[in-house]
Amino acid sequence: MYPKQKTVAMILAGGQGSRLGVLTRKLAKPAVPFGGKYRIIDFPLSNCVNSGIKAVGVLTQYQPLVLNEYIGNGQPWDLDGTYEGVTCLSPYQQMDGAYWYSGTANAIYRNINFIERYDPEYVVVLSGDHIYKMDYSKMIKQHKKTNAACTIAVIEVSKEEASRFGILNTNPDGSIYEFEEKPAHPKSTNASMGIYVFSWNKLRKYLEADAADEKSSNDFGKDVLPAMLNAGERMFAYAFDGYWKDVGTIDSLWDANMDLLNPNVPIDLSGEKDKIYSRNPVMHPQYIGENANIQNSLVADGCEIDGNLEFSVLFPGVKIGTGATITDSILMPGAVVEDGATIEYSIIAENAVIRKNAHVGAKPEEFDNRDEWGVAVIGEGVNVAEGCSVAPKAMIDTDVTGGNQ
Amino acid sequence: MKNNVLGLVFGNNHADRIESLTSHRAVASVPFGGKYRLIDFTLSNMTNSGVRNIGIIVNKNFFSLMDHVGSGKSWDLSRKNGGVHLLPPYIQSGRGMGSSEIEAIYAIERFLHDSNEEYVLLCECGMVANIDFEPMIQQHADTEADFTVMYVNNLDSEGRKDALSMKMNSENRVEEFSIVPCAKSGENVTVGAILTNKKLLMKVVEECISTNKLNYMKDVLQSEVQKYRCFGYHFNGYYSLISSQEEYFYANMSLLKKENRQALFNDTKPIYTKVRDDMPSRYGLGSSVKNSLIAQGCIIEGEVENSIIAKGVTIGKGAKVSNCIIMQDTKVGDNATLGYVIADKDVVIKDNRTLFGYDTFPIYIPSEKVL
Numbered sequence: 001m002y003p004k005q006k007t008v009a010m011i012l013a014g015g016q017g018s019r020l021g022v023l024t025r026k027l028a029k030p031a032v033p034f035g036g037k038y039r040i041i042d043f044p045l046s047n048c049v050n051s052g053i054k055a056v057g058v059l060t061q062y063q064p065l066v067l068n069e070y071i072g073n074g075q076p077w078d079l080d081g082t083y084e085g086v087t088c089l090s091p092y093q094q095m096d097g098a099y100w101y102s103g104t105a106n107a108i109y110r111n112i113n114f115i116e117r118y119d120p121e122y123v124v125v126l127s128g129d130h131i132y133k134m135d136y137s138k139m140i141k142q143h144k145k146t147n148a149a150c151t152i153a154v155i156e157v158s159k160e161e162a163s164r165f166g167i168l169n170t171n172p173d174g175s176i177y178e179f180e181e182k183p184a185h186p187k188s189t190n191a192s193m194g195i196y197v198f199s200w201n202k203l204r205k206y207l208e209a210d211a212a213d214e215k216s217s218n219d220f221g222k223d224v225l226p227a228m229l230n231a232g233e234r235m236f237a238y239a240f241d242g243y244w245k246d247v248g249t250i251d252s253l254w255d256a257n258m259d260l261l262n263p264n265v266p267i268d269l270s271g272e273k274d275k276i277y278s279r280n281p282v283m284h285p286q287y288i289g290e291n292a293n294i295q296n297s298l299v300a301d302g303c304e305i306d307g308n309l310e311f312s313v314l315f316p317g318v319k320i321g322t323g324a325t326i327t328d329s330i331l332m333p334g335a336v337v338e339d340g341a342t343i344e345y346s347i348i349a350e351n352a353v354i355r356k357n358a359h360v361g362a363k364p365e366e367f368d369n370r371d372e373w374g375v376a377v378i379g380e381g382v383n384v385a386e387g388c389s390v391a392p393k394a395m396i397d398t399d400v401t402g403g404n405q
Numbered sequence: 406m407k408n409n410v411l412g413l414v415f416g417n418n419h420a421d422r423i424e425s426l427t428s429h430r431a432v433a434s435v436p437f438g439g440k441y442r443l444i445d446f447t448l449s450n451m452t453n454s455g456v457r458n459i460g461i462i463v464n465k466n467f468f469s470l471m472d473h474v475g476s477g478k479s480w481d482l483s484r485k486n487g488g489v490h491l492l493p494p495y496i497q498s499g500r501g502m503g504s505s506e507i508e509a510i511y512a513i514e515r516f517l518h519d520s521n522e523e524y525v526l527l528c529e530c531g532m533v534a535n536i537d538f539e540p541m542i543q544q545h546a547d548t549e550a551d552f553t554v555m556y557v558n559n560l561d562s563e564g565r566k567d568a569l570s571m572k573m574n575s576e577n578r579v580e581e582f583s584i585v586p587c588a589k590s591g592e593n594v595t596v597g598a599i600l601t602n603k604k605l606l607m608k609v610v611e612e613c614i615s616t617n618k619l620n621y622m623k624d625v626l627q628s629e630v631q632k633y634r635c636f637g638y639h640f641n642g643y644y645s646l647i648s649s650q651e652e653y654f655y656a657n658m659s660l661l662k663k664e665n666r667q668a669l670f671n672d673t674k675p676i677y678t679k680v681r682d683d684m685p686s687r688y689g690l691g692s693s694v695k696n697s698l699i700a701q702g703c704i705i706e707g708e709v710e711n712s713i714i715a716k717g718v719t720i721g722k723g724a725k726v727s728n729c730i731i732m733q734d735t736k737v738g739d740n741a742t743l744g745y746v747i748a749d750k751d752v753v754i755k756d757n758r759t760l761f762g763y764d765t766f767p768i769y770i771p772s773e774k775v776l
Contacts, residue, residue, distance in 0.1 A: 036685030037701070075478070076682075261687075269684040270702065280680040284670040285439035285700040285714075287661070294694060300685040301440075301701055314685070 002083050005055040005118035007140060008200075009048045010111070012104050013041060013128030014061030019249045022379035022397040023349055027066040030058075030128030032253070033332045033350070035260050035269065036298040036313045038278045039070060040247060043133070044126045045077045045086065046276045051136035054084040055118045058128070059107040061091055061100060076279045089114060103218030109207040120200050125220065127194040131256045132244035133267065133274050139197055139238045149202040149233035150225065152176065153195035153240050165191035166221055168237050176235040179226060190237055193244055196220065202233060243267035250395075254347060254375045257313045257330050261296050281316045281333070291322050307337065321356075329361070338386075345392060346376040354378070358400075359389040367392075410542055411522035411603065412451045412459035415506060415529050416444065416470055416491075422648040425769045426749070431463055433530045434470040435653070436732050436750070438660050439700035439715045442473050443647065445678040447530045448480045448489065453674040454538035456526060458487030460516050462509045464494055479679045492516060505619040510610045517607055525606050529597030533656055534644035535669050535676065536598070541638045545600045551633035552626065554579065555598035555640050560590045565646065569595040569622050571637060579635040582627040593637060596646060600638075643668035654747065654767045657713045657730050660698055683716050691722065700733075707737070721756065728764075732772070746770065 017029025024032065030041035041058070048056050056079060060067055067088070074086035089111050091100050101107035108115075108125065115123060122143065124136055134153070143151040154168050162183070168190045169178040180186065206224050210216050216223045229235055243266045245256040259265040269276055283302025288294065294309040302317035307324035314320075318331045321339035329343045334351040337343060341354045346361035354360060361376035374393030378384060383399040390396055416433035426435045433444035444461070451459055459482065463470060470491065477489035492513045500512040506527075510517070517525065524545065526538060536555075545553040556571060568588035572581040588594045609625055618624035626635065643665050645656030659665050670676055683702025688694065693708040700716040707724030714720070715732045721739035730747045737743065738756035745762035748754070749772035758776050762768035770776065 270687075270704065275682055276684075277682045280682065282675040282677055284660075284666060284676070285698045286686065287663075287666065288694040288697050288699060288709075290696050292694065294688040294692065296690045297688050298685040299688065299699075309688075 002117045002119075005053075005084065005120050007053050007122045007124060007136075008055045008057065008115050008118050008120040009044075009053045009124040009126060009136070010057045010059060010108055010115070011041070011044050011048075011126045011128045012107060013058050013067060014064075014101055014107060015129070016062040017129065017248060020253065021250065021395045022377055023250075023253075023347070024063070025397060026063055026380060028060060028062050028064060028128075029248070031063075031067040031070055032247075033315055034131065034247065034253070035257060036315055037280070037300045038276060040131065041067065041071070041128050042077075042276050042278045043131050044128060045071075045079070046274075047132075047134050047136060048124075048126075049077050049079065049277065050274045051134075053124065053136060054079070054081065055120070056086040057089045057111060057114050058086060059089050059101065059111065061107070064088070064090060070279055072279070077277045084118075087114065103216075103223070104220045105207060105210050105216075105224045106218035108203075109211050109218070112204065112207070115200065123198045123200050123203055125196040125198065127246075129248055130194065130244060130246055131267070132193075132240075133242060133276070134195070134240060134244075135274070136195075136197070139195070139240075142236070142238050143197045143199075146174070146236045147234060148197075148236045149199050150228055150235045151197040151238050152225075152235065153193040154190040154237045155193050155240050155244050157189050157191045159186065159189060162186035162189050162191065168192055170237045174236050174239075176229065176237055179221075179229065181221065190239075192221075193240060194246075195240075196225075197238075202228070250347065250375050250377060254330065254345075258311065258328070260298060260313065261311055283316050289322070292320075307339075315350075328363075332380075346378065346390075348378045349380040349382070351380060352378045352382045352384070354384045355386040355388070357387045358384045360384060361390065362392040364392075408455040408457075408539075408542065409522050410456045410524045410526050410538075410600070411517070411520045412447075412456040413510070413517075413525055413527050414444065414447050414451075414459065414461045415509065415527070416461045416463040416467065417465065418506065418529055419531060419648050420466075423650055423653060425650060425771070426653065426747075427466065428771065429466060430469040431466050433461065433463070434467075434473050435647075436715060437533060437647075437653075438657060439698050439713050440680075441676065441678045442470075443530050443533065444470065444474065445480075445676055446533050446535070447528050448474075448477075448482065449674070449676045450534070450536045450538060451526070451528070452480045452482055452677070454536075454542070456538060457482065457484060458520055458522060459489045460492045460513060461489065462492050462513060464504075464509065467491065467493060473679050475679065480677045490516065503619070506621050507610055507613045507619045507624075510606070511614050514607060514610070517603055520603070523603060525601055525603045527599045527601070531647045532596055532598070532644055533647065533669070534640070534642060535671065535674055536640060536642065536644075537674065538598075538600075541598075541600055544636065544638055548577075548636050549634065550636040551601060551605055552635045553600040553638050554595050554626070554635060555638050556593045556595050557640055557644065558591060558593050559641070560588060560592070560594060562590065564589050565594055566648075568592075569626070571595060573637045577637045577639075579630055579637055582622070582630055582635075584622065584627065596640065596644065598640075650747070650767070650769060651765065654730065658711070658728075660713065661696055661711065681716060689722070692720075707739075715750075728767075730767075749774075752776070 013030040017024040079086040167180045247253040286303040289306035300316040305320045306322040307320040315333040335348045338356045340357040344361040367373040379397035417431040420427040476483040482489040686703040689706040702717040706722040707720045710727040717734040723740040735752040742759045745767045748770045753775045
C-alpha cells in the first residue's frame, strides 16, 4: 500500500524535439545536455524535489534509452524512496491493444493507475524541456486558495513575443476567460509556461471524457483545457516572475546556455538554495594549462584546456588543444577540439572531434544578411577533419572529411 | 566481480605526522586534489580490484570521514553482501581504543570473524595511487604466501623517513625487514599494503596481544620474517606517499603534470568520490588561470597559477594565487595575494591581504579562520 501523497508531478518527456535536429537524433529532448553539467530534465526534477513533491512520473516515448538510464532509480535527486520517488512511464500494451501516447493528455490518461496509487489531491503537469527554477508549492497554495480546478503558470512576455505563445486572458481576479494560441493580435501578454496544477478529481473526469471523444487530439492545450473552460470550471493564472526559457530550438538552447554567463539574467545555479541536482560523472577536476586563456565561461570536471575560451560553456571531459579558440559556443561532454582549431557560435555535441586547424561556425558580424547566419551544430560523435571548415547555420551529422560544408 | 579478499583500511594511522591537517579529521578524510579525500584512492582501488567487503578502522576524529563515506554509495559499496563498514573503537565490549594496529585489529576481531573472505588486504590510506590489487592477490595465491607486502623502489630524492625497507631473494621472498631512518631511492620500501590470510592474521593478533607485542612492523614482520612465508609485490606505477605537510604539498602539486594525472585517473579504473552537486566553475572577465587544477563550483575572477583549487572556492577580482592549495568553499578576497599557502576549508582571506610561504615551507591556514 502506497502512502498518500498530496501532490503527484507528471513530467511530459516524450516529445521528439525535432527542431533540435541532430541533437535529438538519439535522445529525447529532456535528455539534451544543458548548462555545462546538467540535462534539461534536471530542472523540472529538481524543482519538484525543492517544492516538496515526492512522487514524480516521467512520461517517455521518443528515444528513451539515454533518458531512462540517466534518471535511473532517481537517487541523484533523492527520488529513490521505497514508496515514493521517480518512475519512468513508457507506453505499454493493455487488454484492448497497444497504443502510443497520442497526445499530452493521453499520456497522463494512460497512467491514471500510477497517479491513483498515491491517492493525490493535486496533479502537477510539467514540460520536460524548460529551463527555470520554480517553487511549485506556492502555485499549489494559490490553487487551493482560489478553489480552482486548474491553475496555469504564466509569465509576462513582450507584446512582440506574445504572438509566439499561448496567451491567457484573465479577469481582474486572475480567473481565465479565454485561451488564444499564438494570436496575431494578443489581448494580453500572459504567456502560458506549460505548467499546470489540477485538482485530481476534476482532471480525472476530463481525461476520461477526452479519451472517449474520438475527435479529440488528446492534447492539454488544444482539447482538455478548452473543455474545462467551456464547462465553466474555475481556472486561474499563476503569475511567475523569475527566469524561464523554452529550449525547443537551437537558437533558444544556445541563448539559454549563454544566459548562464550573463550576470544580469536572473538564474543562479550556484549555492545551496534550490539547487539543481544532476547525475555527476566520475572525473578529475578540470586542468587549465600554461597556454590557456579563459574569459567569462563555465567549465565542468574532467576538462583539459590549453586554448582560448570566451563566452563558452564546456561540459565534462572536453579537451581543448593549444592555440585552439572557442568563442560563444557550447561543447557537450567528451567533445575534443585539437590544436589551432576555431569554433565560433556553435554547439558541438557529445564526443564530436574537431581536428587541427578546422573551423566551425562564424560570427554574425561577418554577415550582411543575418538570415544567412545561424548557430552551427556538430552532431554526436561527428569528426571534422583537419583544416576543414563548417559554415554557420550548418547542422552536421556525418563526418566532414574535406573542403567546406 | 567480488573476490575472496576482505579489505581493512587504517583510517587514521600516522596522523601525528601531518598534525595540522588532521587536527579535526582522520587521515582518511584529508582533502586531496581539489575534490577528493585520501580514502577515495584506497576505496576506489579496492572496489576496482573486486574487493567489495571493506572495513575502515578509525580511532578518533572520524565525523568528517563518516560524512564522506556515508553508505558507500559513491564507490558502489552500498551492498547487500559486503560493502563498506566504519569500525570505530568499542564496537566490541571490553576492547577499547588502542594506539597500535595490532590492538585495532584485535578490537574488530568480530568483524573479521563474521566475514566470509579467506584473505585480508590491510591498507594505510596515505598512499595516492591507482593500484590494481588483482595481480598481487594472484601472486599471493601462487606463492602460497603468509604475507605479501607491497613495495616500491623508486623513492624520490628526498627519500623516506622511518621506512620499512626489505631484502628479497630472487623469488621475491623477503629475507629481512629493516627499519631505516631515511630510505634512499633504489631501496625496496614497503608502502602500507599487506595481503595475508584471515585465519593466520587472527592467530598472530591474539598471540601479540597475549605477549604484549604491539608493533606489527617490528614484532611480527621484522622479528618473525623467517617463520612466515613473506613475499614482496612490486608496485611500479605513479604514487605519492603522504606522511608530512611537505609531502602533502608536493603530492598535490604533482597532479599538475599530465603524465601523473593520466596515471592516476583513467576511465577503466576511475577514482570515485562523494560528489556535491556544484555547478560548473565560472571564470569571470579578466580572470587568468595557468597550470592549475580547478574543481567545480568555483567562481574565479582573479589570477591563479600552479595551484590546486577545490570545489566552491571564490577567487576575487585582482587576487593573485600562486603555488597554493585552496580547499573547499574558501574565499579569497579582491586583490589578495597568496603564495605557497595551504588554506583549509571555509577560510576567509579578506580583500588586500598578502601571505607568502615558501616552496619547502608552505603556510597552513586552519579551517574557518578569517584572515
